[in-house]
Amino acid sequence: MDGTLLRGLLYYFVSESAGIKVLIFATCAGMKVSDIESVARAVLPKFYSSDLHSESWRVFSSCGKRCVLTANPRIMVEAFLKDFLGADLVLGTEMSTYKGRATGFVLSPGVLVGKNKADALKKAFGEAQPEIGLGDRHTDAPFMALCKDGYIVPPKPAVKAVTTDKLPKPIIFHDGRLVQKPTPLTALLTILWIPIGFILACLRIAAGSLLPMPMVYYAFWALGVRVTIKGTPPPPAKKSIGQSGVLFICSHRTLLDPIFLSTALGRPIPAVTYSVSRLSEIISPIKTVRLSRDRATDASMIKKLLEEGDLAICPEGTTCREPFLLRFSALFAELTDQLVPVAVVNRMSMFHGTTARGWKGMDPFYFFMNPSPAYEVTFLNRLPQELTCTGGKSSHEVANYIQRVIAATLSYECTSFTRRDKYRALAGNDGTVVEKTKLQANKVMGC
Incomplete structure (x- = not known):
């Protein structure tokens, strides 16, 4: 919760980049890269899909080639964007790693916001100009200026999220213990209830x-x-x-x-x-x-x-x-x-x-x-x-x-x-259970 509070203060009063850096450090520092990839594949898609703006998806899904630029760590969003939304290219913040673990820091050029998004788009597309650019904040203006048409998606809480049956691939399997998306209030109530x-x-x-x-x-x-x-x-x-x-x-x-x-x-x-x-x-x-x-x-x-x-x-x-x-x-x-x-x-x-x-x-x-x-x-x-x-x-x-x-x-x-x-x-395996020494009791549960 302290990391979230500090991140919020930096995000709104210092810079978007600083707030995201704190969040990345608090979330990922010391974690195995394989564990982050596993969570991104098994847990996060369910929560990401619950936030998918219906109008943004209507435009995005109508495009032939789809590229996503995000300030989020690429490793945490790429699986969802490619597997469930059909994205062809994902450009995001790259995290620093050491001996298979995340350090909590980001690689150059830093968090992908503002000018960094525009530079990443130029590097990926070269002289080609994307047809449509969708953004949701003023810091997206630099990369949207490189597109033939740019649109800002206004934050409208009343807009219903896209239902999973509208996605190219339905979310049938997902893991993790939390039923609801861990918003600050939900996370606080969950911690108090445990x-x-x-x-x-x-x-x-x-x-x-x-x-x-x-x-x-x-x-x-x-x-x-x-x-x-x-x-x-x-x-x-x-x-x-x-x-x-x-x-x-x-x-x-x-x-x-x-x-x-x-x-x-x-x-x-x-x-x-x-x-x-x-x-x-x-x-x-x-x-x-x-x-x-x-x-x-x-x-x-x-x-x-x-x-x-x-x-x-x-x-x-x-x-x-x-x-x-x-x-x-x-x-x-x-x-x-x-x-x-x-x-x-x-x-x-x-x-x-x-x-x-x-x-x-x-x-x-x-x-x-x-x-x-x-x-x-x-x-x-x-x-x-x-x-x-x-x-x-x-x-x-x-x-x-x-x-x-x-x-x-x-x-x-x-x-x-x-x-x-x-x-x-x-889990990246076929679900086979290794045979262990048989127990004498006749009460065994499994799933």
């Missing part, structure tokens, strides 16, 4: 872990966690008469999905998961089993679990924050005809309860640190036998049908993206 929120999260997690499952629903409501149940859930399987368990097919929003499914049913439902953390293992209130990603091994394990009773699975294999469903793995459809789709959606106002780049052990804490987190669990009709593999459908047809049914219920869009696509976009 101690209170952490204590509240511990209470909520303790209630979910220690209380009998029929009481968890009421405990959550008493502690500010809203659970909405829609549809008619099926009764538990009767092992005494040889009934096999029902397989609940859930959309995947956080690692807590099976917990809230169990809360809605009033009984613990075992779940199969993939990645794990030791902390999640300790606090898990339901029995969960880790998938091996070996098809034969996983199929045998799931069949055995269904013989014991009901089971929950999230066939997307990983979470997605936006209104999209990832591709459903079709293995589950081959193992049983007792399939109940469950549309799961949640709401968070301050912190995201998922991460691709961070430690997943903190996911439940961040979710429950929200002032009033909410989950909505909608039980859909059990799949008719004629739509199952027994009825002649292939496993892929069954999986795709359930994906479409859940998407229609949530007003989401189906995609063919997978866990591998998500982790390549956000």
Whole structure:
């Protein structure tokens, strides 16, 4: 906050360049360049897109070749501008680095404002004259004078930002813990809330872990966690008469999905998961089993679990924050005809309860640190036998049908993206979890 205050004083009372230099130093000094690039790729696009002026975008998107000049560090904006806005060239402030870390200082000619923007444009275009120049402050006049036509975009808070569906590439995957853009006021409120929120999260997690499952629903409501149940859930399987368990097919929003499914049913439902953390293992209130990603091994394990009773699975294999469903793995459809789709959606106002780049052990804490987190669990009709593999459908047809049914219920869009696509976009890897020594406990959570 001190850096922000100093930056504001310098920005408005000394120079725009001085204020930006302070902000760059306070934000980036000592950080690994690879971490800055990772944040620029995985976190910032969501916030940048929420500030995209609709009229500016209308003009910008109509141009054949698009060049962006910005005072921001190029490394922090280039990924968004090129990947999501279709920019061909990005000219920004260049940061100084040493042994793979940012020093916090900028390289010559300094912050790209005023005359420096004009010089950068001349160097990039040579004698060619750009057709249109868009600026939003008086210091943009020098570079706009080099364009055939120049326009100032007035600051109008009432102008709605461009919706992500209007972008050349929709923002499906993003990372980071903050739900809202960290404006000074939002950042202050978030910092003040963290101690209170952490204590509240511990209470909520303790209630979910220690209380009998029929009481968890009421405990959550008493502690500010809203659970909405829609549809008619099926009764538990009767092992005494040889009934096999029902397989609940859930959309995947956080690692807590099976917990809230169990809360809605009033009984613990075992779940199969993939990645794990030791902390999640300790606090898990339901029995969960880790998938091996070996098809034969996983199929045998799931069949055995269904013989014991009901089971929950999230066939997307990983979470997605936006209104999209990832591709459903079709293995589950081959193992049983007792399939109940469950549309799961949640709401968070301050912190995201998922991460691709961070430690997943903190996911439940961040979710429950929200002032009033909410989950909505909608039980859909059990799949008719004629739509199952027994009825002649292939496993892929069954999986795709359930994906479409859940998407229609949530007003989401189906995609063919997978866990591998998500982790390549956000973390630069394929999302493979390194096998660790198997734990003796049977309570393991993952996402």
